Structure formats: C-alpha cells, structure tokens
Amino acid sequence: MDEKPTILFIALIPRDYSPYYAKTYGMERSFDLMPHKYAILTLVSWLRENGCEGHYVWVDEPDEEGLGTIDKAIELCNPNALGFSLTTEEIAPHYRLIELLKQRHPDLPAIVGGPHVTAEPVRSLELFPLVDFVAVGEGERTLTELLHRIAAGHGDDELTSNRGIGFRDSSGKIVITAPRQKISDINILPDPAYDLIAESDEPADRRSAFPIICSYGCYFFCSFCSVEHGNYRCVAPERVVDRIYQAQRHYGIEYFAIRDSFWPPTREWLDRFCSEVEKRKLKIQFHFQTRAGTLTDEHMKRLKKIGAQAIGIGVEAGDPAILKSIRKGITVTMARRTVAALNQAGIFSITFFIFGNKGENRGTIQASVDLAREMNPSMSLFHVLSPLPGAEAFKSVPDDRKDWWLNSISMPPSICDLSPEELGHLASEAFLRYPLRWAYFRQHVVGARLSPDFRRIARRIFFVHLRKYVLGISERYGPARILIRWVKSILRRSGSC
Numbered sequence: 001m002d003e004k005p006t007i008l009f010i011a012l013i014p015r016d017y018s019p020y021y022a023k024t025y026g027m028e029r030s031f032d033l034m035p036h037k038y039a040i041l042t043l044v045s046w047l048r049e050n051g052c053e054g055h056y057v058w059v060d061e062p063d064e065e066g067l068g069t070i071d072k073a074i075e076l077c078n079p080n081a082l083g084f085s086l087t088t089e090e091i092a093p094h095y096r097l098i099e100l101l102k103q104r105h106p107d108l109p110a111i112v113g114g115p116h117v118t119a120e121p122v123r124s125l126e127l128f129p130l131v132d133f134v135a136v137g138e139g140e141r142t143l144t145e146l147l148h149r150i151a152a153g154h155g156d157d158e159l160t161s162n163r164g165i166g167f168r169d170s171s172g173k174i175v176i177t178a179p180r181q182k183i184s185d186i187n188i189l190p191d192p193a194y195d196l197i198a199e200s201d202e203p204a205d206r207r208s209a210f211p212i213i214c215s216y217g218c219y220f221f222c223s224f225c226s227v228e229h230g231n232y233r234c235v236a237p238e239r240v241v242d243r244i245y246q247a248q249r250h251y252g253i254e255y256f257a258i259r260d261s262f263w264p265p266t267r268e269w270l271d272r273f274c275s276e277v278e279k280r281k282l283k284i285q286f287h288f289q290t291r292a293g294t295l296t297d298e299h300m301k302r303l304k305k306i307g308a309q310a311i312g313i314g315v316e317a318g319d320p321a322i323l324k325s326i327r328k329g330i331t332v333t334m335a336r337r338t339v340a341a342l343n344q345a346g347i348f349s350i351t352f353f354i355f356g357n358k359g360e361n362r363g364t365i366q367a368s369v370d371l372a373r374e375m376n377p378s379m380s381l382f383h384v385l386s387p388l389p390g391a392e393a394f395k396s397v398p399d400d401r402k403d404w405w406l407n408s409i410s411m412p413p414s415i416c417d418l419s420p421e422e423l424g425h426l427a428s429e430a431f432l433r434y435p436l437r438w439a440y441f442r443q444h445v446v447g448a449r450l451s452p453d454f455r456r457i458a459r460r461i462f463f464v465h466l467r468k469y470v471l472g473i474s475e476r477y478g479p480a481r482i483l484i485r486w487v488k489s490i491l492r493r494s495g496s497c
C-alpha cells in the first residue's frame, strides 16, 4: 500500500468524445485526449516529485458502472483525498458525482480546483456543501502542502496556514486563506504526467491530437475572458520541443494540439521553437490559436513548413469601438493582415467572434459578420458571450442572476440590449451562412493553396452548410420542402444519393 499522501483525480468524460466540428465536417483526427485536464497531468507530476502520489480515473456517467470503476480505483490507490479540476460548465454535473461518492466514501475529502472555484471560492463553498476544500489559483504547491496536512490529520489552525485554499472550519465558518504566490519560473515544473492518459505499451492512436501547454496566465485583459490576467509565464521553447519529441518517441504521436490561450508567446520564442524542431528534424503536425499581429508573413511560411495545419485567431468584434471597449488589444487592420497572410500561406484559418459584449447591437454584430466575410478565413465561428465567473463581463450580470450557470451555460444572460434568444439566433445564422459565398468557394473549396486534406474539410463545410441552409428555407416555405423531397426521391431512385 502506498504510504505517501495520495490524491485520486476523478473526471466525467464523455465516451468516444468528438467535438461538433470533427463529427460534422468528417475530420479524421481523433480528439479522444482533448477533454482531459492538463492541470491534472501537471499537478500529478509535481506531486510525484514532492513526496506525494497522484492517480487519475475517468468515467462517462455517474451510474453504477461508473461508480464501480471509481470504487475500484479508490480501493487500489487508497487515497487521502479526491480531486476535481473544474470549469464553470463542469461544476454542476461533477457536484452530482461528488454527492454520490460522498455516500460511499464519506471520510474522503473532496478538493476542487480550476478557474471556477478560483474566481468564486466563497460562493462555491456556500453552494456546494460537500466540497471540503477549494484551491484558489495555481495548485502545485498548494495541493502538495494540503495533502501532507490532510494525511497528518491537521486541524483548523494548521489548515489556516495553508496558503491558497478555502474550507469550512469545525464551526462551519468559511475560511479563505492567504493567497499563494505564483511560481515565477514555470520551467521548474516537471514534464506533465502524460502516462495518466496515454499508454506507451499499447499502439497509440496516431490520429490523436496530443495536448501541449506552454504558458500560464495571460498578459492581456480582455473583458470577456476568465483567464488569470497579468501573470504571464512560459516554458522555454527547447523544453516544449523536447516534450513533443518524447511524446512521439513514447506514444507514437504525430499530431499536437497546442492549447495555450494564445501561442506563440513572442516572435523570438517562436524563432527558437522553429529552429529546434528543424534541428531535431521532427516530423509533426499541429494547430494552435494566436493573437492577430503576432506572426509575420515569414513566420507563417516557416510554421507551415514545420507542420502547422490550422491556426485560430480571436477577432471577437468587427466594430472598432467594441474591440476597444473589450480591451482585446488588436485592431481590425491587424486581424485583416493576419488572416490574409494565413490564407496566402495555405494554412487553414479559423476566426472566432463573440456576439453580445457590452454595448453591442444589431449594427455592431453586422460589422462582425461583414468583417469575417471580408477576411474570408477557412472557417468562422460566432459565439454568444457567456459572462462567466472570473471575467470582467461577469460584473455586468445582475446580482440575482449571478448563479445563472448552475442550470446550463447554453443560454447565458445578455449584458447588451439584445435578448439571449436574439443573440443565439444571430450567431447561428452568421455561422450557417458564413461559407455560402462565391469568395469562400473560390478561395477554400477549389483554390489551390490549402492542402488536399483541408480543401476536403472546406468542401465539407460548404456543402454541409448549403444543405442546412436549403433545408431551413424548405422548412419556412412548404412548397420548397415538397420540391426538395421530390428531387431527393428522384436522385435516390437513380442511385446517386
């Protein structure tokens, strides 16, 4: 039996997970590793280096089968605590799991960390009485110390000196301890415990998108975002390339999903990264999200050469005043130049827009739609703002609606003059109609710049949206529906459909 203070991380992960776009547009990539939390991998590797032990089990449902799997893992590793790494969206379903686990293992404390409880530690302990501890901010040192204290049976006084946590003391009062100082150089962190999610002795799914994170925090202050602002740190590029190399060697991975909020950290960092990949002659493919204005045309070409497949850019708004008010730190011109350079380099480009920031109206939303069409990326996504805890936008949510996310994050409250329904309708219309243009067809579907694989995806996007659009019209106009059915039946009879 393991004598070291031990935590068992638990997560609810849908079986055969595949994101909407992968299913809809027939992407051959496997996204099975995508829902796993990088936080768990990095926390466990730190614990292992610091006298503790960490294990991880995930199930798709908190049903008897799922609970049985967790019981078995508990029996095997005999943990001192159960750990959960949660975003706002995940907290309600995971709390139902915690309730069930507490019935079976009442003595095991539940520790929850991640962006939600970091933003709302007190409210989280109020709303979720079966959560014993919340971790506020970075967890490496906080969790190591806490696990040692739990294993040693420390009481209120000792727990109060554990920085970076929230808990209920023996009288039931909520205590939030002093903040934990950030790790100033994240190069001291050991490589993530990838062995928790990938098996080196089994043939790996070569199509898996393998998660890589190169940075903590962010030095920008966008009002809609709940990331940790103003505390940006990154891992040295050579170290990141080494992780990629190790993942290839141990798990046979060829595709990497760089999941930083934005990447690369700087142009100089990127130069070093590219040189290292070139020096080691690595054959990789990867995608990432960048900020408009970071990459030069030369960088795009170099990135394409070393394997960049798709690059996303958060443009967020087409109206310069909105862009300024959300403090995105980019201009419409920067976005235009970046997308033009990506299209020129033949990299699959994706832009992201948010509808419903403060001050938005139909006119500003139309400006976003127009900008997306004018820039003409390979794909454009339009989301409705979710004012989540931790973001400045959350302050604009009325007090009596602050817990709106408890029910579902699919219908967030609006903080502009348009209703949630209007915003939802405008976003889905913009998304549906985006590729249905001659300029899109010419550039991405039949143009020669994208690789054949990505041209196939663009073709799929075009035809899937066209089909949905026509079916939408047919639903609105009965005669058209009859006409479509008639054409379909003829095609079916002639064997071509």
Ligand code: B12
Pocket: 034, 035, 036, 037, 038, 039, 040, 042, 043, 083, 084, 085, 086, 087, 088, 089, 090, 111, 112, 113, 114, 115, 116, 118, 119, 135, 137, 138, 139, 140, 142, 143, 213, 216, 217, 224, 225, 226, 227, 259, 260, 261, 388, 389, 390
């Ligand atoms: C990669 C990523 C994704 C990926 C992968 C998600 C995943 N499974 O990890 C994808 C693309 C799938 C994704 C999806 C979404 N994401 Co996301 N995502 C991120 C991103 C960019 C990086 C996360 C990460 O790995 N960070 C690095 C790790 C090390 O940091 P960390 O998670 O904060 O963990 C540290 C501490 O929080 C703490 N900690 C964490 N867990 C625990 C647990 C314990 C027990 C302890 C003690 C400590 C602890 O210690 C860790 C190490 O110091 C973050 C932004 C960011 N830079 O963090 C957004 C972020 C987490 N995502 C966010 C959102 C909103 C979403 C979506 C809802 C977006 C959408 N509209 O669909 C979905 C929901 C997904 C879900 N089911 O939760 C928000 C969450 C805000 C909130 N209040 O919860 C963030 C912060 C971004 C933002 N713009 O605001 N996301």
Ligand code: SF4
Pocket: 218, 219, 220, 221, 222, 225, 226, 227, 229, 261, 262, 291, 314, 328
């Ligand atoms: S949206 Fe991106 S750039 Fe802006 S604060 Fe969030 S992570 Fe940073």
